[in-house]
Amino acid sequence: MTDFVLVLGVLAAAAAGLWAWRQFHPVSFWYGVGFPLRAALVYLTWHHVASGCKLTRNRRRFRLTLDALPVVGPASRSAATVVEHKRRVRRVDVERSPRLGLLRPTRLGWRMRLRLHDGQVPADYEKAAEGIAHAWRVHSVRVVDVRPGSVTLWATMRDPLVEVVTVPETGELLTVRPGKLENGRDWVIDFRTVPHWLNVGATQSGKSNLANALLKGLAPQPVALVGFDLKGGVEFTPYAPRLSALATTRKESVDLLVDLVGEVENRMATCRAHGARNVWTLPEDLRPMPIVVLVDEVAELFLMADKSEKDEVSRTATALLRVAQLGRAFAVYLVVCGQRVGSDLGPGVTALRAQLSGRVCHRVNDPETANMALGDLDPAALDAARAIAAETPGVCIVAGQDGSWHRARSVYVPEHEAEQAARDYAHLTPVWETLVGSAPVVRPAA
Ligand SMILES: Nc1ncnc2c1ncn2[C@@H]1O[C@H](COP(=O)(O)OP(=O)(O)OP(=O)(O)O)[C@@H](O)[C@H]1O
Ligand SMILES: [Mg+2]
Known part of the structure; x- marks a missing residue:
C-alpha cells in the first residue's frame, strides 16, 4: 500500500513538474519533451497518413510466403482434410510511403525532408499538405524547399500570427x-x-x-x-x-x-x-x-x-x-x-x-x-x-x-x-x- 502511495506521489510530482516546465519555459519544454513525442508520433503514423493522402506507391516485391496446400495422395482420400504447409516465393504488391528523412525541430513545429517517388512532383505534396496537417492536428503544413527528387515540409503547431508583438529593430540601414x-x-x-x-x-x-x-x-x-x-x-x-x-x-x-x-x-x-x-x-x-x-x-x-x-x-x-x-x-x-x-x-x-x-x-x-x-x-x-x-x-x-x-x-x-x-x-x-x-x-x- 505504501509503495502504491509512493508511486502515485512520484507520478503526481512528475506531472506537476512537466506542467510547470511547459507553463514557465514553453520553448525548452517543446525541444525537450513536446518535439520528441511529436517526432515519435510522426514516424509511427507516417505510412498511414501518406496512404490516406494518396502519396504511397505500390511496388512489386518477391516475398517468401507460407501456403497451405492440399496433400495429393492416399491421405487426401481419407475423411479428414490433410494440408501441408509449404514455403513459396511469390510476387506481391507492397504499399510504400515516401521515405521520411530526419525530423528537425523549429520553434513552432518541425521540418522534414521527403524523398519523392518516381513520377511524383512537389505539387502532389502541396495538394496533400492540408490533409497531412489535419491528420497530425497541426495548424499548417507547407512545402518550403524543393530539390531534385525531394521536398521539405514545414509543419507549424499553432498560428503564430494570431498575436504579433513588437519585433526589435536591428538598426541596419534600409x-x-x-x-x-x-x-x-x-x-x-x-x-x-x-x-x-x-x-x-x-x-x-x-x-x-x-x-x-x-x-x-x-x-x-x-x-x-x-x-x-x-x-x-x-x-x-x-x-x-x-x-x-x-x-x-x-x-x-x-x-x-x-x-x-x-x-x-x-x-x-x-x-x-x-x-x-x-x-x-x-x-x-x-x-x-x-x-x-x-x-x-x-x-x-x-x-x-x-x-x-x-x-x-x-x-x-x-x-x-x-x-x-x-x-x-x-x-x-x-x-x-x-x-x-x-x-x-x-x-x-x-x-x-x-x-x-x-x-x-x-x-x-x-x-x-x-x-x-x-x-x-x-x-x-x-x-x-x-x-x-x-x-x-x-x-x-x-x-x-x-x-x-x-x-x-x-x-x-x-x-x-x-x-x-x-x-x-x-x-x-x-x-x-x-x-x-x-x-x-x-x-x-x-
Ligand atoms: N497588423 C495589425 N494588427 C492588428 N490590427 C491591425 C493590423 N493592421 C491593421 N489593423 C487594424 O485594422 C484597421 C485598418 O487597417 P488599415 O488602416 O491599415 O487598413 P487599410 O488597408 O489601409 O484600409 P484603407 O484602404 O481603408 O485605407 C486598423 O485601424 C487597425 O485597427
Ligand atoms: Mg489605408
Whole structure:
C-alpha cells in the first residue's frame, strides 16, 4: 500500500513538474519533451497518413510466403482434410510511403525532408499538405524547399500570427522588421535586396498599418522619406516632420516626381563620373542619402476626372515608372500601396507593377487583385491570400523576388506611434531642396 502511495506521489510530482516546465519555459519544454513525442508520433503514423493522402506507391516485391496446400495422395482420400504447409516465393504488391528523412525541430513545429517517388512532383505534396496537417492536428503544413527528387515540409503547431508583438529593430540601414512570418521568424524588408514593394489589399486590410510600421522603422535611419498621399493628405500629413517632401494633389505629385527623376539622373551622373555601377560602390563621402518613397492609394495618381487631366496622368505614370526602373541602383526605393493595381487604371500600371518585385497581398475581396500581386507565384500563395480572414487585419502574403512566399503579419502600429516616431526623429529629416539640388549630399549623423 505504501509503495502504491509512493508511486502515485512520484507520478503526481512528475506531472506537476512537466506542467510547470511547459507553463514557465514553453520553448525548452517543446525541444525537450513536446518535439520528441511529436517526432515519435510522426514516424509511427507516417505510412498511414501518406496512404490516406494518396502519396504511397505500390511496388512489386518477391516475398517468401507460407501456403497451405492440399496433400495429393492416399491421405487426401481419407475423411479428414490433410494440408501441408509449404514455403513459396511469390510476387506481391507492397504499399510504400515516401521515405521520411530526419525530423528537425523549429520553434513552432518541425521540418522534414521527403524523398519523392518516381513520377511524383512537389505539387502532389502541396495538394496533400492540408490533409497531412489535419491528420497530425497541426495548424499548417507547407512545402518550403524543393530539390531534385525531394521536398521539405514545414509543419507549424499553432498560428503564430494570431498575436504579433513588437519585433526589435536591428538598426541596419534600409532594413525594417515590420512583423513576423508564419514560420516564427522576423519579417524583414531589406530595400537593398528588394528595392520596390507593392502593398495591396481591400479596405481595412492593413495596408496603412504596414506603411506606419515602415515609417516607424525607417524614421531613426539616415534616409530621406517622401510621401504621395492623394487622399487629401489625411494619411501622411501627420508624419510631415519626418518627410522631406509630401505631395497631396496631382499637381504636386507631378512636380515631386520630376524632382525625383532629376535626382536619380544626378546620381547616375555622379556614378558615371566615378566609374561606379551603383551608389553603393561610390566612395563613402560621395554616397548620396537613400530615399524611400511611400505612395498611398496609387489609383488616385492614375484616375482622371476628365480629358484635361490626361496629360498630367500620363506624365505622372511615366515619371513613376522611370523612378522604379532606375531607382534601384541609385538608392531611390518605392513602396506603392493600393486597393487595386490593375491594368484598368491605364497602360503604365502593368509596367510599373512589373518593376515592384516585392509583393505584399493583404486580405482581398476579388481574386483578380490577389492574382495581380501574386499571380506569377505558386498557386498555393493565391489560395493562402484568399483565405485571409477579415478579423485578422495585417495578415498578408509576402513574396520577395526569389519566388518564395510566406504568410506574415505586421505589428500593429497605431497612427499616434508613427506620428511620435516622426516627431522624435524630425531632426534627421533632410531638406528636400538641399537633397535634390546638389547631389551628392552629406548624410546627417544618425
Ligand atoms: N497588423 C495589425 N494588427 C492588428 N490590427 C491591425 C493590423 N493592421 C491593421 N489593423 C487594424 O485594422 C484597421 C485598418 O487597417 P488599415 O488602416 O491599415 O487598413 P487599410 O488597408 O489601409 O484600409 P484603407 O484602404 O481603408 O485605407 C486598423 O485601424 C487597425 O485597427
Ligand atoms: Mg489605408
